[in-house]
Amino acid sequence: MPSRFLSSDIAPFLRLALAEGWICGKWEMEFLLQAFPQGCFVKRTGNKTLGYISTLRHDKSGWIGNLLVSSEARRGGIGSELMQAALQALLEAGVETVWLTASAKGVELYRKLGFIPIDSINRWVGEGRGGSGWSPSPPCDWEVIRLVDKAGWGDHRDALLDVAISRGQVMCGNYSFVCIQHWQQGTQLGPWGAIIEGQAASLLDPALAASARHVFLDVPSGNLAAAALLTRKGFSIKGSNTLMYLGARPKYAPQKVFALASMGSMG
Structure with missing residues (x-):
């Protein structure tokens, strides 16, 4: 099962995000952990972290972002496991609509979870x-x-x-x-x-x-x-x-x- 994203996870996440070419900063992750900590997760095996995800609740809606799995752990279901944990956290918090942006490779995965394209x-x-x-x-x-x-x-x-x-x-x-x-x-x-x-x-x-x-x-x-x-x-x-x-x-x-x-x- 995924674990809570901790402040000590920020630095390794940012290193992995930078390697992927993402624009992401420490302030952003600190904000997410402060604003909706129960919706931010990591997947660990032993003392190694294999994947990350974050969410943010607004009023009636929420956003899922920063789904990132290390290259050696991909195609093993870790992304799906993190997504399910993030969705559950948002829905339990009373969110009515969940947003995300999907890469071309991710669209079909999210369709299977019930997400509907609305724009690009x-x-x-x-x-x-x-x-x-x-x-x-x-x-x-x-x-x-x-x-x-x-x-x-x-x-x-x-x-x-x-x-x-x-x-x-x-x-x-x-x-x-x-x-x-x-x-x-x-x-x-x-x-x-x-x-x-x-x-x-x-x-x-x-x-x-x-x-x-x-x-x-x-x-x-x-x-x-x-x-x-x-x-x-x-x-x-x-x-x-x-x-x-x-x-x-x-x-x-x-x-x-x-x-x-x-x-x-x-x-």
Whole structure:
């Protein structure tokens, strides 16, 4: 049976994630272990850890991420065992809808568990301005950020918004906002939400002015306005995953979601 993910598991997980080319940080795992510790698991054999998974509960929904099994232990059912433990933890916590993003290899596995594809998430990359020309924006209204995010995802996701905003910069417009998160690999834009397209577009130039030269963001393919906006700015798609859900069909509005809050593990 899987065991609880402990703080001592963070460093070996990050080493394995880095080897897989993931963008993931210590702060993220510390947040997940603090926010929903009963939904984060590892699979051990003796003193060796073979696999990891994390979950995050929002209000009526939850997210499964960071399913990672060491290469020598794959195809042995460890991933399925970790998934079952994660699902059980979320459902026991009263979650009605469970989200995840799946690689091309993982889609059929998740279909067998009852997950339904609802969209795809594209990784867009482009160039920022290295911080030149950036000036601080006026303070944002937290209630507006909550309202805009819920309009896109159909749920309150306060803890996720709080951690993303607290580690970066946030810019707001008229019923729109974008968070700028700095990583070693560059700058991530997201979460980024807007009620209508024009409100999102007005935030992109100041966000790029505050960004490093390398910028990346994960965008629903269902948001055609976001794709057109990023294409005009010279961005291109470098990868894609399938967005899937289990349980109650979410009130998901991709045209209001211009970028995810995290690089796949939290929504």
